[in-house]
Amino acid sequence: MIEIDLSPGGGRSGNGASARASAARRPLRLYLRDAWIVASGLVVVGCAVVSTALLVSGRGRTALVASALDSAARDSLRIATVVSESRAMESRLDSLGDRASAIRRLDSRRFLWPRLLDEVARALPDEAWLVQIAQLDAGEGATRFSVEGRSIGTIALSRFWDGLEASDFIRNVRLLSTEHLVEPISGSRPPRTRYSFVLEAEYEARASHSAESLPLTARPEFP
Template sequence: MITINLRPGQKRKRAGSPLDGLNERLKAAGARIKDPMLIAAVVAWILVGSWIAWSWTSNARELHALEPRLSQAQVEHKRFASFISQKRHQELIRDSLLAQIGVIRTVDGDRYIWPHVLDEVARALPAYTWLVELTPDGALMAADSADTTTKALSFKVTGRTVDIQAYTRFLRQLEASPWIQNVTPVSAQTVVEHERPVTAFTIKATFRKADSAYIRTVPLSQSVR
């Protein structure tokens, strides 16, 4: 398209920039706004908006950075939850076994008392001394300890000896036993048996469960051989 200037004496005005009109409108608005409080409010709103935008951007950046740690924490939580579940299951099994062992000890706790008593009395018996009677002296009593399955048994030993020193040695060896306590001589007198004088004695004592250091266990297959 061809444009002909019919007025050559006049120059064509340049097209104005759209920003020039915006600047003029801002200047005109600034000239009309004379209230400083309004200006302060506008500036405050601008600052608040800028702070909100900066906070949102910063929080979004931090959230994006924390997402891998969150995923790792979720994996660790699942792993520890599984571990805790297995631990509780094992604790239930342990408690069940302990309860069964407690029942067995309650029912079977006094089964091997007399074998221990006979073994310790026979071990303490010196030469030239023999037993006439070994009997319980009262019922089983609960021992004075935290272990309620342990019971104390009072028993009485009646015997003969041809040597009074053997009698005193028998008392000392009974007292040294970890399974026997409260060894008390009841009587000791000279009697005639088979036309010879001997010392007849009676001793009272109490069975107690020895410390674990004195208890020796062996496999069942070895004990029956």
């Protein structure tokens, strides 16, 4: 037997009720799967946002680091230039110092022998004379020399020795040798007696005695 529902709207209400019933019968795992999908999407979006932020921040830091490296390179080049110029200046100063020292040494010995001979001649008595004077060596500040001469007697030799020691520029005077000489004279006169001697000393030009001391004179007073 075939039954037909002739009431209006009966078919639509049946379809709606069946849809609600099927939705009520939907399993729980489908809802859980939809939640995982949403969460995964949120994670993907968050990762994309974080990656974009890190990329932008990294580019900014890279620009800052590049600027700092460029500034450091310029500073290093400038410092290297200054150091090179300083070393060149130090080398020039050392060269000038060496030249000045050489000039001072040459200037200090320019009048060595005139001054030395003047001191020796000042100490030499009338009863003695020189045969030879020679330079033995020249140290940093003193010049060692030897004097060979003749004297009439030992008193003249002693006076000459004392005169050398009294000089402000001669020091360490010592007697190396002495010899008694007899010189024959033609005729009936007796032979002459002479003494040969060799002295050694050191000459040093001290700056404290290089300047002349001038006497002080009173200034006249005018009315």
